[in-house]
Each structure stands twice: as C-alpha cells, then as structure tokens.
Amino acid sequence: MWKDQRMSTHIGAKPGEIAERVLMPGDPLRAKWIAENYLEDAKCYSTVRNMFGFTGTYQGKPVSVQGSGMGMPSASIYAHELINEYGVKTLIRVGSCGALSDELNLRDVVAAIGSSTDSNMNRMRFDGLIDYAPVADFGLLRTAVEVAERRGVNMVVGPILAADAFYTDRPDLYDTLADYGVLAVEMESAALYTIAARYKAKALTILTVSDHIKRGEATTAQEREQTFSQMVEIALDTAIA
Numbered sequence: 201m202w203k204d205q206r207m208s209t210h211i212g213a214k215p216g217e218i219a220e221r222v223l224m225p226g227d228p229l230r231a232k233w234i235a236e237n238y239l240e241d242a243k244c245y246s247t248v249r250n251m252f253g254f255t256g257t258y259q260g261k262p263v264s265v266q267g268s269g270m271g272m273p274s275a276s277i278y279a280h281e282l283i284n285e286y287g288v289k290t291l292i293r294v295g296s297c298g299a300l301s302d303e304l305n306l307r308d309v310v311a312a313i314g315s316s317t318d319s320n321m322n323r324m325r326f327d328g329l330i331d332y333a334p335v336a337d338f339g340l341l342r343t344a345v346e347v348a349e350r351r352g353v354n355m356v357v358g359p360i361l362a363a364d365a366f367y368t369d370r371p372d373l374y375d376t377l378a379d380y381g382v383l384a385v386e387m388e389s390a391a392l393y394t395i396a397a398r399y400k401a402k403a404l405t406i407l408t409v410s411d412h413i414k415r416g417e418a419t420t421a422q423e424r425e426q427t428f429s430q431m432v433e434i435a436l437d438t439a440i441a
C-alpha cells in the first residue's frame with residue numbers, strides 16, 4: 201500500500217513540524233482559534249480530515265495545537281500518532297465538559313486528576329481482569345495548579361468521567377458518580393491518559409464547563425470554539441514551564 205512516508209496516517213505533518221508540547225482541543229476550530237490568538241508565527245501543518253494542526257511559538261518556545269475530534273476512538277488516533285510518529289512528549293487536552301457537581305458553574309476551569317470511563321477500550325487492553333485507573337501526569341498537574349494560582353484562576357482539581365456517549369440513557373449513573381466526587385463529564389481523557397502512560401509521554405486534561413448537566417445550563421457553540429481563554433492560558437504556561 202502506498203503511503204506518504206513524510207506523514208502519519210491521520211496527520212499531514214513532515215517529521216520535525218510538530219513541537220514536543222501539544223495542546224489538544226477536541227474541536228479543530230478551537231485549535232485554529234488558539235493558534236491565531238496565542239501562537240507567534242503559527243503555521244498549519246495538517247488539514248487531513250479538516251482536523252487542523254498548527255505549530256508556532258509561545259513565549260519563544262515551540263508549541264503545537266492539534267484537534268483530536270470527539271470521543272475516545274478519535275482522540276486515541278491523534279494521541280498515538282503524535283507520540284509514536286512525531287515524538288511528542290507532553291499532551292495537554294483543552295476541552296469543554298458538562299458539570300456533574302453542584303459546586304461547579306458555567307465557565308469554571310477543571311483539571312482532571314483521574315478519569316473514570318464507560319469505554320470498553322481498557323477492558324480490551326486488560327482482558328477485563330483489571331480496572332485500570334487512568335491518571336494525569338503529576339508534574340504537569342502540579343505545574344498547572346501553580347500556574348492557575350499565579351493567574352488568580354480558581355481551577356478545581358478532581359476526578360472526571362470520560363463517556364462514550366454525549367447523550368446518555370443513564371443519567372442516574374451521573375448522579376451516582378457525583379456522589380463519588382466526580383466533577384464533570386467529557387469524552388476523551390481516559391484514552392489520553394492511558395495512551396500517554398503506555399508510550400511514556402505526559403498528559404493532562406484541563407476543561408472549561410460548557411454545560412451544567414443537572415441544571416440544564418449551556419454555553420453557545422461559538423463560545424466553545426472561541427472563548428475559554430483562562431483554560432488555554434493555563435495550558436500554554438504549563439506546557440512551556
């Protein structure tokens with residue numbers, strides 16, 4: 201089978217075009233917004249499937265931002281190729297999430313210390329014999345906490361859920377998870393943490409509350425694409441620390 205050796209299967213970058221530190225939003229248009237608003241000399245290295253990737257500099261250091269799509273199958277592809285084909289060492293997801301905790305409000309920033317999941321991917325990995333616990337890289341999390349404090353952002357740190365389905369048939373399970381301290385739900389972190397651990401990279405997930413599941417509150421699609429600047433600034437400062 202013919203394959204362009206200069207690129208991976210899903211990312212159209214040549215070797216060396218992607219920085220060792222990558223921010224990963226699910227939304228490729230959020231990747232574009234981050235590149236245009238935060239990176240100097242940003243260049244688009246991939247438009248494959250319109251899942252945009254850009255590299256530029258932030259405070260003089262090379263940083264990339266790569267869209268990862270929605271859900272763990274998609275995010276797994278990008279995390280795998282970034283680490284194994286482009287030598288990426290640090291991946292910081294910058295996503296939106298639905299709050300489960302009564303303590304959270306729209307636009308609050310959350311850092312995921314660990315990620316429970318209803319995905320079957322890790323059951324397959326461990327033959328259903330182990331309930332693997334995907335966790336953030338401690339050093340990255342500690343740096344992000346310090347950065348948030350320095351910036352005066354009240355970032356809430358705790359466990360989240362990575363769900364396969366955006367529209368759940370089991371809202372009762374969300375109530376139970378909230379009883380166990382799970383702060384919010386999104387759709388990628390468990391796979392990101394697992395793949396980073398497997399291939400010796402560092403990963404962290406930072407989220408902005410876009411919806412409140414229990415209160416039925418929501419932000420707009422435009423806000424999800426083009427705002428959430430506190431999360432992005434914490435992620436960038438953490439990536440280059």
Ligand SMILES: O=P(O)(O)O[C@H]1O[C@H](CO)[C@@H](O)[C@H]1O
Pocket residue numbers: 225226227269270271294295296297366386387388424
């Ligand atoms: O805003 P992003 O990063 O895409 O993250 C969240 O938004 C999508 C669902 O709307 C899922 O990908 C979920 O994880």
Ligand SMILES: O=c1cc[nH]c(=O)[nH]1
Pocket residue numbers: 296297298299366385386387410411413
């Ligand atoms: O409710 C939400 C909001 C963002 N992302 C999710 O996965 N769920």
